[in-house]
Amino acid sequence: MQLRDYIVRRLMILPVLIFGVSIVVFALTRIGGSPIGVYLSHEMNADEVAALEERFHLNEPLVVQYWYWLKGALSGDFGYSGVASAPVSEVFWPKFAATMELSVFSAIVAVWLGLWLGVFAGTRRNRWQDHLTRVVAVSGASLPLFWFGIVLLIVFWANLGWFPVGRSTADLWASIPHPTGFYTLDAILAGNVQAFLDALWHLFLPSITLGFGAVAIITRMMRSALVEELQQDYVDAARAKGLPERLVLKRHARRNALVPTITVIGLTIAFLMQGAIAAEIIYRWPGLGRWMADAVVRGDQATIMTYVLFTSVLFLFANLIVDIIYAKLDPRVRLGD
C-alpha cells in the first residue's frame, strides 16, 4: 500500500475512533456519579435541584444524556463549567492553547536535545562523555518534576532574576491580536519580534522543567539503539566501502537507530501532557493546569470530559505521525494489512 493511501485511510478512521473515545470518556466520567454537585449551592431546596436536573437532562437515562452531550459537542457546546462559572467552550480554547504551546515547545526541545545527547553518548560509548550523559539521563528520569521545577524557579527567577514566570509581559501581550491563542504564533503573525522573544523567554524555564524527564527517556533510548546499530555488520560494510565516518553515522547507524526511538517519542507526548499540569502550577502558566486540578477535585465533569477528549484526539494524531515516520524510516514496516 502506498503511504498516501495509508494516511488517507487512517484519517478516515479517525472520526470513528474519536466517537469511540467519547463513549468511553463519558462512561468513565459518570462512574463518579451525577455531575450535578458542582452546580449546587447550600441554599437550594429539593425543587430547585430537580429543576436544575431537568434543565441539564440529568433525570433522563444515561444513553439519552450521552445523546444530548454529543449533540451539544458537535455544535461546539461542551457544557457549563461549574469551576470556571462559564461555558466550557468559552474558557477552554485559550487555556488549552497555552498548555499546548508549552507541551509542543517542550517536546521539540526534548526530542532535539534527547536525540543529540543520545548520539553524543552512543558514539562515545564507555568514554567519560557517555558516563556524564548517563548522569544527566538518570537524574532526568528520577528527579520529580515538581521539585526540579521549584529548584529552577528559586535559582533562576527568585535569586538570579534571569527568567520570568507567567506566560507573557502584559503590555506586549495586549499589543498584538490573538487569533490562534499560541503566543509565539500570534507574535509571528503580527510580525512583532519583541513579542516573539518575550514568548520564548517566558517559555524557557517551564519547558526545561517539563522536557527534562522526556530528554532522559529519549537520550537513553537513542543511545542504546545507536550502540546496537553500530555493532551491526552493515556499519562495517559501509566503512569497507570507503564512506567517511560522518556518512556511516548519518545515513546508516543513526537513521536506523531512530526507528525504535520514534516509538518512545510517541509515548513521551502523553508524558508531557500529564506533566504540563504540574509545570503550569509552578510557573503560573495560564493553561489548563489549575482549572483541571480544581475540576477533578470538585467533579466538574463537563470540563474533565472536554479535556480528556481533546487530549485523546491529540494522542491519536501523534500516533498517526509516529506511524508515518516509522513507515518512512523502515521499509520493512508493512502498511495496513
Added chain:
Amino acid sequence: MTAHDMPKAPVIAEVRDLRVQFDSKRGNVHAVDGVGFQIRDGEMLGLVGETGCGKSVTGRAFLNLIPRPPAKIAGGRVLFRPRGGAPCPDCAGEGCEACGRTGTETVDLLTLPPKPMRAIRGARIAMIFQDPGKALNPTLTIGAQLAEVFLQHRSEALLAEAGVSPEETGWQANALRRMAREEDRWLDRRLKGLPPLSSAAAKLDAALDAHVAAALAETQIPNPARVMRAYPHELSGGMRQRVMIAQALACDPDLIIADEPTTALDVTIQARILDLIKTLQRKRRTSVLYISHDLSLVRRVCDRVAVMYAGRIAEIGTVAQVFADPRHPYTQGLIAAVPRAGTGRGHLASIPGSVPELVDPPPGCRFADRCAHVMAECTRANPVAREVAPGHQSVCFLEKTGQTAAPATSEASTT
C-alpha cells in the same frame, strides 16, 4: 593463473607478524599471534581454520576494520602495494627493501591515516561479508547502497558523464561536484529538483544509475533495474550475496577479502556463488583472500592455502602441495576429517580435544595438547616455519630436517 607461474607474480599484499589482542575480563586474548603470509597479484589465497582461530580478524586487518577498543594491534604490519601505484619514495622506483624490490610504493594499512585509508577501502581493497542479510543496510535500497561506492570513488567520472568539466566553476558546477562527492549541503538538496540545477542533477543521477546497473549485471543478476529499487529483505539470500559481490567489484579492486561468502547461504546456492566469484576473479585477475572453514571449497577455488590454528599459521603452500602432502599434524587431521564417498558408516574422523584458550597463552605450539606427535620441545618453545618444498612451509618441530629455516612471520625466503 596456474600454480607454477605464481612465484613470478609480484606480491600485492603482505601480512608480517600480525598480533591482535582483545581485552577481556579474564585477561588478554591473543586472537592473532604472529601471523604472516603474502598475497600475489591475481592469486586466490585460501585462509582456512576453525571458528575463532583469528582468520576473520586477519582478513579485517586489510581494511583496518578491527574494532579498537576492545582489540588492540600488539604488533606487525599489513603491507599493501596497489597495482599501478606511485613509485616507492625511498628508492624512486629503483627497488629497495621497503618496497620488496618492486619499486612501487608500499603502505602499511594498520598505520595509514583515515583519509588515504578511505580511498583504499572499497576502491583498491574490498570486502565480501559472510552474511549478506546483515551486511546490507535494511532501510536503504540496493541501488542507494551500491551508489555509495561510486560516489566515494568515481565522482570525477560521474561528473564527466554528467557534462561537468573539471575547469568549470560557478555555484552550479560546485553544487554538482558536492553532490557527486557526497558532500552536498542542505541547500544543495533543496535546489536539486529546481530548474537551473535539475537537468544536470538528473544527468548525474542517470550516470550513477548506469554504473550501478552495470555492476549488478556483471554478477548475472536478472533485471538490475528492478533490483536497484528493491530493499534487501525483498531479495533472496543468493541474490543479496550477488549484490555484495557487485558492490565489492564495483571499483575493480586489486584485492578482495571474501570472509566466508557462502557460509550463510543454502547449499544449492553456494556452488553458484563460488563459481561466480571464481569466474569474476579470473576475468579481472583480482587477488582474493578467501576465508573459509571449509577445506573442500578452498581446494576447489584457491591457488594457495594457508591453514590457521589458534591465532597462528600452521601450514602454507599451494593447494596441490598442501592437499597431496599435508605436513602439519593439524592439517593432516583436518584433511582426514573431511568425509569422502568411501567413508564407511560411523567412521567420521575427528581431532581429539578442543581449541585451546587464547587468554595469556603459555609458550609452545598451540596444537601440542591435541597432537599425536607431541615432543618435549613442543611445549617449551614456539615452532618456526620450515620449508618442506619450494613455497610449502610447515610450522612444526617435525620438520627439523628442512633445508631453510624461514621465520614463521615472514615468507621472504620463498621469493
